[in-house]
Amino acid sequence: MNPLAEKYFRKSALPTIFCPGCGDGTVLHAMLRVIEKTGLENYAFVSGIGCSGWIPVYINTDVIHALHGRAIPVATGLALSMPDKKIVVFTGDGDCCGIGGNHLIHAARRNIDMTVVMINNYIYGMTGGQVSPSPPAGSKTKTSPYGNPERPFDAAALVQAAGAAFVARETAVAPLRLEKSLSAAIRHQGFSFMEVITQCPTQAGRNIFGDGKPQTIYHALKKAAVSQKDVPLESGQFRVGILHADLASPPYRPPLASARPI
Amino acid sequence: MDNQAAQPLRACQVLQGNEACVEGALLAGCRFFAGYPITPASEVAEAMSQRMPEAGGIFLQMEDEIASINSIIGAAWGGKKAMTATSGPGYSLMQEGIGYAAATQTPCVIVNVMRGGPSTGQPTLASQQDVYQAKYGSHGDYEPIVLIPSSAQEAADMTIRAFNLAERYLVPVSLLLDEIVGHTRERVTLPTRPELINRTKPPAGIDYRPFEPIPALGGVCYRADFGEGRALLVDGQLHDHMGNRVGHKPAESAAHVRRICDKITQNAALISDYSLHFADDAEIMLLAYGSTARSALRAVLEGREAGMKMGLIRLKTLFPFPDALVKELGDRAKAVFVPEMNIGKIVNEVRRVVNSDVFSIPKLGGEMPTPAEILKSVREVRP
Numbered sequence: 100m101n102p103l104a105e106k107y108f109r110k111s112a113l114p115t116i117f118c119p120g121c122g123d124g125t126v127l128h129a130m131l132r133v134i135e136k137t138g139l140e141n142y143a144f145v146s147g148i149g150c151s152g153w154i155p156v157y158i159n160t161d162v163i164h165a166l167h168g169r170a171i172p173v174a175t176g177l178a179l180s181m182p183d184k185k186i187v188v189f190t191g192d193g194d195c196c197g198i199g200g201n202h203l204i205h206a207a208r209r210n211i212d213m214t215v216v217m218i219n220n221y222i223y224g225m226t227g228g229q230v231s232p233s234p235p236a237g238s239k240t241k242t243s244p245y246g247n248p249e250r251p252f253d254a255a256a257l258v259q260a261a262g263a264a265f266v267a268r269e270t271a272v273a274p275l276r277l278e279k280s281l282s283a284a285i286r287h288q289g290f291s292f293m294e295v296i297t298q299c300p301t302q303a304g305r306n307i308f309g310d311g312k313p314q315t316i317y318h319a320l321k322k323a324a325v326s327q328k329d330v331p332l333e334s335g336q337f338r339v340g341i342l343h344a345d346l347a348s349p350p351y352r353p354p355l356a357s358a359r360p361i
Numbered sequence: 362m363d364n365q366a367a368q369p370l371r372a373c374q375v376l377q378g379n380e381a382c383v384e385g386a387l388l389a390g391c392r393f394f395a396g397y398p399i400t401p402a403s404e405v406a407e408a409m410s411q412r413m414p415e416a417g418g419i420f421l422q423m424e425d426e427i428a429s430i431n432s433i434i435g436a437a438w439g440g441k442k443a444m445t446a447t448s449g450p451g452y453s454l455m456q457e458g459i460g461y462a463a464a465t466q467t468p469c470v471i472v473n474v475m476r477g478g479p480s481t482g483q484p485t486l487a488s489q490q491d492v493y494q495a496k497y498g499s500h501g502d503y504e505p506i507v508l509i510p511s512s513a514q515e516a517a518d519m520t521i522r523a524f525n526l527a528e529r530y531l532v533p534v535s536l537l538l539d540e541i542v543g544h545t546r547e548r549v550t551l552p553t554r555p556e557l558i559n560r561t562k563p564p565a566g567i568d569y570r571p572f573e574p575i576p577a578l579g580g581v582c583y584r585a586d587f588g589e590g591r592a593l594l595v596d597g598q599l600h601d602h603m604g605n606r607v608g609h610k611p612a613e614s615a616a617h618v619r620r621i622c623d624k625i626t627q628n629a630a631l632i633s634d635y636s637l638h639f640a641d642d643a644e645i646m647l648l649a650y651g652s653t654a655r656s657a658l659r660a661v662l663e664g665r666e667a668g669m670k671m672g673l674i675r676l677k678t679l680f681p682f683p684d685a686l687v688k689e690l691g692d693r694a695k696a697v698f699v700p701e702m703n704i705g706k707i708v709n710e711v712r713r714v715v716n717s718d719v720f721s722i723p724k725l726g727g728e729m730p731t732p733a734e735i736l737k738s739v740r741e742v743r744p
Contacts, residue, residue: 109592112605143587145435156594161587163438164596166461169431172423176432179419180393180439181588205424356414361387 103131107139109159116153120304120313122271122297126218127154129278130187133285134158143184145174147194150225150299151218154189168198171206171215178213179353185214185285192219192233196252200232203254207261210289211351216281217254217292220299221307228302235335240306255342258292264348265291267341271298272320280341289350296320296337373550378516378542379404379446381549382472383412385520386444388555391470392418393436393443395429397451400484401540402474405446426451430458433469437462438595440586442524446472449482449491452498459533460499461597463621466572466582468527468560470520472536474543475651477727486727487540489651489702495535496680502618504625506534506632507680509650513547519677525558526632530581530624537679539702541652541729560584563591570602572620579631580624629681636675637690639665643672645743646694648687648711650676652729653700659732660700664739671739679707684714691715698722698739700730718742 100108117123134142144155148167155162165173170188178186195203195217206215221234229242233254237246259266265287267280277295284291298304298316305311308319324339325332332338376384383405386394394413396406406422413420419436423429426447433443447455452473462469475491477483495507506526510519516538523534563569563583571593574580585591594604599614607613625632638658640646645664649657654675664671674690676683691697691711696718699708705721712719722738724730 109594111603112594140590156596159592161438161591161593162595163435164594164598165431165434166457166597169427169458172428172431173435175421175423175428176393176395176435176437176441176443177439177587178435179421180436180441184588201424202428205428353419354414358417359412359415361384361416 101128103128103135107131107134107159108157112156115157117150118301120298120300121150122220122295122299123150123154123218125271125274126216126277126295126297127157129274129281130154130158132278133282136282137285141185142187143177143181144187144189145170145177146189147191147199149191149194149223150220151189151191151194154218155187168194169202170194171199171202174213175206175209175211178211182212186212187285188213188215190215190217192217192221192254193223193231196232196254196257203258204261207258207263207290207292209351210262210264210348212289214284214287214291214293217294218297219254219294220297220303222299222303224299224302228306234303234307238307255292255294259343263292263343264289264345265341266343267292268294268296268337268339270296270320270324270339272317273324273339276326276339283341287344289348373548375546376513376549377404377544377546378510378513378538379474379544380408381513381517382446382520382536382538383408384551385517386470386524387412387416388551389442389521389524390557391442391444391524392416393433393441394418394445395421395423395432395436395443396445396447397423397426397429399448399451401476401543402446402448402472404543405472405474426454427458430455430471434458434462434467437467437469438587438593440588442468442528444470444472446474448474448476449478450480452491452494456494456498459505460501460503462533463499463503463505464501464597464599465595466531466621467533468531469533470523470527470536471533472520472538475537475539483727485540487652487702487729488727489539489653491537492679492703492706495537502622504622505680506530506532506625507537507678508534509537509676509679510542511651511654511675512542513545513549515677516542517549517551521552521555521557525556528560529558530628530632531560531584532625537651539651572600572604573602574620574624579628580620625681632678633681633683634677635683635686636677638673638675640672640674640690642670643690644670644695645739646672646674646691646697647735648674648676648697648699648707649701650679650707653702656729656732657700657735660735660739663732664736669739676707682710687711688714691717691719696720696743698735700724700735700738702729
């Protein structure tokens with residue numbers, strides 16, 4: 100077993116539910132590397148429903164595996180109750196932008212200290228490959244057999260518009276970049292958002308990329324990710340890195356009142 | 362609270378039920394409130410926004426009721442006593458979260474100031490239409506605790522009890538005010554030092570299994586909070602004593618559901634509460650709850666003056682339902698009448714346990730039944 104896994108895994112929860120070739124393990128590994136540098140005792144985790152929701156379950160600390168779409172409000176209550184802990188939320192594109200979209204924008208606006216890591220695999224993987232709010236228009240899935248007639252969300256732009264002071268995007272195919280941005284997101288005081296585009300060979304591979312081999316999506320993501328800030332994006336490409344960081348933005352503080360007897 | 366008489370009392374105040382509920386919550390140790398405005402419950406959030414910072418607690422106005430219930434679940438695991446308040450439509454939105462709290466044994470209090478429904482219904486008028494929603498509102502099998510005050514005084518006292526029950530049994534507890542109880546201003550005397558129950562922490566040195574029922578606690582678990590080094594895993598999927606998923610394992614899944622139901626049903630006698638009025642020799646028994654019970658008590662007094670042997674069972678907890686008590690007193694009477702501000706709901710619970718004739722006195726429209734209306738319905742059957 101990987102020494103970080105040996106040190107930090109909740110072994111009673113193993114084996115993981117992840118398919119071979121899934122990017123979620125890469126995200127979990129990046130989180131463990133950040134934990135190794137910052138101390139597990141400083142964290143509590145919350146996740147939603149979907150494959151991404153299982154990422155923190157395997158970390159041997161306090162974890163709430165919440166309802167579908169509701170990880171962010173659970174994290175809101177937890178963060179305000181435990182201001183000395185860093186609350187990290189793991190969620191998916193369906194969990195976060197579909198059923199939980201309202202909570203996402205309000206959390207960005209409210210600016211309570213937490214880090215939301217949204218795994219974007221372009222699809223509802225756990226339920227068998229239905230269209231989510233994020234695949235490109237025209238994508239064929241189990242519920243868009245004629246091609247997706249809808250346009251995707253750009254979650255990073257969405258939360259920035261809603262007031263998020265720290266926004267980053269990375270992929271699971273560049274794990275060192277991923278770790279670096281994740282570390283910066285967690286260091287940020289206030290609401291920080293990170294989109295991690297991952298390969299889902301089982302569902303997105305078969306349905307959207309037309310090939311169930313992880314390497315196919317891996318190479319496609321490598322090609323589409325643009326890290327240079329001044330290079331214009333071509334069709335199908337996306338920017339990676341820290342997209343927005345406003346370090347002066349004051350995080351949420353509860354209002355003060357003079358004490359009055361209960 | 363039963364211990365209230367033995368304690369020094371504060372000067373009385375005039376409060377509406379919604380405000381009394383807030384003061385009760387603060388006395389109970391509630392230090393986290395999240396809610397969303399809705400008539401006729403908004404005064405709870407308004408008073409909380411004023412009082413919670415004064416008490417050093419957190420008030421949050423969330424984006425909706427779904428966020429409200431889920432944030433109090435997070436706060437409860439963060440070690441807080443937490444509450445939300447809403448009315449019928451918001452209570453519907455909260456149901457999935459209430460089921461999550463039941464499955465994960467999360468202590469929290471949900472106040473529903475009932476208005477007329479279904480749907481947008483009657484925002485400003487009273488009903489008791491949500492009594493079955495409180496029992497059956499979330500999917501799957503669980504056993505909720507549901508309290509129902511009849512006055513502003515009871516709104517304060519029962520809010521304290523709601524927190525005590527939530528902490529004792531590690532469950533979501535619903536407190537059903539109706540619009541009349543919520544908005545009526547009347548005299549309230551708050552207890553100075555109410556008896557408080559807190560979640561039972563695991564003793565040092567035991568092999569702690571967070572979701573293992575403890576016989577000495579009546580089948581309830583020891584409860585550590587986050588940040589205590591216990592590496593807690595809280596999961597809405599059916600799970601074993603350590604929190605690990607067993608949803609794919611039939612026997613272990615069944616055991617989880619049994620655990621969360623048994624801890625309530627096996628302690629039902631300790632949880633259920635009621636008051637009896639002229640019940641000993643009653644031939645015509647009324648059973649009522651909430652604001653309706655006040656009208657019912659008046660009907661009993663007027664009936665007694667007219668020579669009718671009437672009595673009243675007033676329920677202070679709807680669920681767990683006091684089967685044995687209602688059966689004993691109901692069977693002793695010639696007939697049981699159940700006035701309620703809905704199409705006839707709790708009357709079904711009475712019919713389930715009582716062999717005597719049982720009659721429903723339903724009242725729809727948003728007003729409570731008057732004593733005269735109740736007496737008229739009784740006389741139509743029992744002249």
